[in-house]
Amino acid sequence: MLEGKILSVANQKGGVGKTTTALSLGAALAKRGRRVLVLDLDPHASASVHLKVYQEQVTHSIMDVFGDRETEPSEIWRKVRMTPHGQAFDFVPSHTHMTDLETDLKMRQDKGMILKHMLAEVRHEYDYVMIDCPPHMGVLLINALVAADLVIIPIQTDFLAVHGLKLLFETFRTLNRILDQPIAYRVLATMFDARAGACRRVLNLLRKKMETKIFETVINMDTKFREASAQGAIISDLYPNSRGAHQYNLLANELESLW
Ligand SMILES: Nc1ncnc2c1ncn2[C@@H]1O[C@H](COP(=O)(O)OP(=O)(O)OP(=O)(O)O)[C@@H](O)[C@H]1O
Numbered sequence: 001m002l003e004g005k006i007l008s009v010a011n012q013k014g015g016v017g018k019t020t021t022a023l024s025l026g027a028a029l030a031k032r033g034r035r036v037l038v039l040d041l042d043p044h045a046s047a048s049v050h051l052k053v054y055q056e057q058v059t060h061s062i063m064d065v066f067g068d069r070e071t072e073p074s075e076i077w078r079k080v081r082m083t084p085h086g087q088a089f090d091f092v093p094s095h096t097h098m099t100d101l102e103t104d105l106k107m108r109q110d111k112g113m114i115l116k117h118m119l120a121e122v123r124h125e126y127d128y129v130m131i132d133c134p135p136h137m138g139v140l141l142i143n144a145l146v147a148a149d150l151v152i153i154p155i156q157t158d159f160l161a162v163h164g165l166k167l168l169f170e171t172f173r174t175l176n177r178i179l180d181q182p183i184a185y186r187v188l189a190t191m192f193d194a195r196a197g198a199c200r201r202v203l204n205l206l207r208k209k210m211e212t213k214i215f216e217t218v219i220n221m222d223t224k225f226r227e228a229s230a231q232g233a234i235i236s237d238l239y240p241n242s243r244g245a246h247q248y249n250l251l252a253n254e255l256e257s258l259w
């Protein structure tokens with residue numbers, strides 16, 4: 001049975017384009033016929049709100065995947081998955097109660113492996129599982145890193161953002177000591193402004209430092225992202241001819257050429 005690739009979109013730094021990447025890339029892959037599941041793992045539920053999926057309206061969420069130990073995994077996945085309006089991918093919404101998991105799971109031995117084990121139940125139904133991660137270190141982010149076949153690290157093209165990568169790489173090093181295989185990752189330069197010299201310098205620095213571990217595709221600054229998210233839409237739905245939509249299509253091409 002062919003297993004779908006698990007892609008975790010992660011960076012402890014906030015506002016770097018994680019949610020935008022998880023949704024825009026997920027939608028780009030789904031539009032070309034790939035079977036895609038997107039998980040919102042951020043208690044802020046930005047991806048859910050972005051898709052107009054509000055927690056008051058759903059009875060199940062990613063919370064069940066972590067917290068329900070009574071129900072069969074297949075039944076849990078049946079209950080938590082939904083298709084957001086107008087989208088071609090499956091989705092599991094988040095819930096603000098996800099913040100409680102940090103304490104709830106404290107004593108659980110396998111607390112970092114829960115998502116990996118749960119995804120083993122459904123990943124064969126998909127070509128890609130995209131995980132939108134929270135912007136802080138904790139049990140949820142660890143679960144996403146451990147489960148991932150590839151961690152996509154969006155990074156804003158500014159000097160402070162590059163510095164922020166250190167923290168994430170330290171976590172990778174710690175996890176790599178106990179994992180069978182080291183965490184595979186690719187950095188994605190986002191919010192790039194070609195007119196700004198500082199942006200160009202950071203991109204050059206990133207390419208030099210990361211060597212092959214950075215996507216060729218760069219996501220430029222595009223105001224259409226904010227406009228789309230404000231309207232609860234993905235950029236390619238509202239502005240299919242925008243540069244942002246085009247660049248996430250290029251990213252989907254590049255990603256598919258990795259395997
Ligand atoms: N390439 C871009 N150009 C311009 N604006 C962008 C771009 N990518 C994302 N944005 C906007 O920047 C804001 C932050 O993006 P996003 O929510 O994807 O970041 P995030 O890393 O998920 O944030 P958080 O850490 O809070 O979860 C959003 O308003 C989004 O619409």
Ligand SMILES: [Mg+2]
Pocket residue numbers: 018019020042046047132133
């Ligand atoms: Mg986010």
